[in-house]
Amino acid sequence: MISEQKIKMALQCPMPKLDFDIITLGHGSGGLLTNRLLDSGVFELLKNDLLDERHDGAIFNVEAGRMAFSTDSYVISPIFFPGGNIGELAVNGTVNDLAMCGARAKHLSLAFILEEGLTMREFWEVLVGIKYAAEQAGVQIVTGDTKVVERGKGDKIFINTSGVGMLHPRAHISKSRVQPGDKILISGHIATHGMAIMSVRQGLEFETTLLSDTTNLNHTVMGLLDVFGDHIHLLHDPTRGGVATVLNELARDTRLGINLLERGIPVLDEVAGACELLGLDPLYVANEGIFIAVVAAAAADSVLEFLQADTNGSAASIIGEVTAEHPRQVLLHSKIGGKRVVNMPVGEQLPRIC
């Protein structure tokens, strides 16, 4: 379901009338055409005091404290997909990476690499997605960059966002805090984003269209830290490589083992069906709008309850626990009572998923 706010914003931000409808190399020159592109409505759309300065960087006041800083480039293909577009993904992705550090994203940078021939209509739709996602997350785009490369040297649009934000005062998130007995929670259905992209790429038709769950997680995470503070030992969003990769990295870096309970892992029926059809294991499929929390055992049930009451956590579930046994290994306990090792994937099931 596309949210009403998203539709409303698209209606409120129609593309301005322009005397060009295709991005050309000149739009990346830094000269008149670049200025014309940015003044065509781009700056107006993303408007805020810091961006309006149009200097080489943004300048803002910071309080003393702990800051988080994160970056990601987004190369997803196709750039428009059910449930979102590359612009929303680029904002949500960096907001969420900061949230996983325990920080509330505040200022974002935005850098485009456009391929010559991109239509202004496509670019505008991505920009509106950026504005929408930024407003939902409560962040500002404060500085940016636009480059254009020749046709065939890029792929429509690549976006880098970087972001900074201050740590929640009660955040104490680190792999070093993970210990045997900790419970592993997931905030929602796994593999939804990856299968939504896959269904478009493969031209699969399901009874219901699978939508990417891309969204910001910062409000949810800040709420969690308000209440549970340092009972939250680790947060991680299982994007590329999926849940299996994140848990394997955790096991490797902490030198602890992980028991994963198959019956606890939430997967939408249509996602499970699509995975089966394509021979994919949902544990390895990329996610967007969910996160894994490793929490103190004593707090696990309360954290679960808290998450389930949140918009982004209605399908939250306890999916496993950390153990001192079988160090560095992730063991899946299947629904029918079997056990198998979940390895880190070698290569790529689904390239360019984010």
Add this chain to the structure above:
Amino acid sequence: MISEQKIKMALQCPMPKLDFDIITLGHGSGGLLTNRLLDSGVFELLKNDLLDERHDGAIFNVEAGRMAFSTDSYVISPIFFPGGNIGELAVNGTVNDLAMCGARAKHLSLAFILEEGLTMREFWEVLVGIKYAAEQAGVQIVTGDTKVVERGKGDKIFINTSGVGMLHPRAHISKSRVQPGDKILISGHIATHGMAIMSVRQGLEFETTLLSDTTNLNHTVMGLLDVFGDHIHLLHDPTRGGVATVLNELARDTRLGINLLERGIPVLDEVAGACELLGLDPLYVANEGIFIAVVAAAAADSVLEFLQADTNGSAASIIGEVTAEHPRQVLLHSKIGGKRVVNMPVGEQLPRIC
């Protein structure tokens, strides 16, 4: 001349022996191959406490104050050029953008978009360039990202760097501070970087090889602010679009005029010659290792003297002044006594120069 330190670093950082020599899509999967790529020596090469955490973002303490935040993507072609490579450029570029805000860059992010088929040898050389430039500038790479796109969907390597740093306590740099009578200084020869790239692309042979002047400017700028503080009204590095673009933007945004003295503009003879040969105006050619300073008239001679005593400023010169006459217009006073309007360039003389 390639600096001795650069040669020394290249010798100290030989490429490790690897069981692969080509970047494949799997290296961007987030899985085992990504880990293998990063553990192949990449993390070791750029090693520091913050990067070693390998979380979704870097966390560091900040003091209360004014922070600058800047981003740029680098798409220069070719990625290796006389005097540097895309890695050095990516570090220096963002360090310099922060310097132009009056900030000392401290923490940088580093995001790669690699094209499938890039050789590990090329990637390694770029990485060593990054390490070299970061050490010279005194900054740390604290967080990063690596994506891989299919052959023909990128061009060897695109790099985004973003960076943060605190403002110099005496910095008070803003277009709003520029006023009639202010002097305009340039720190070095113009058009050198652009013509160095152009000479490679066009296969031109000169008697001496033109080298890009890519370098960090933060030490020079911090020194300048130490001594002259708020006499420095504005700083700008004339990269894409060259000196003409920066001055036109300045005239437009301040609604003031600019008088530019041709005889004051430093251009290397071989650069002037190459420009003539190719029919290019050096005022529009991209620069890297130089900056423009708009300073209070009373301080201009002392600033010039200061710059000329600095490694990066030996060719510094006063190139013009701000005037209330002919608002929004940049007027060039030629060596032979003529006057002409210097317009903002429309498109691109030299695409993908940074």
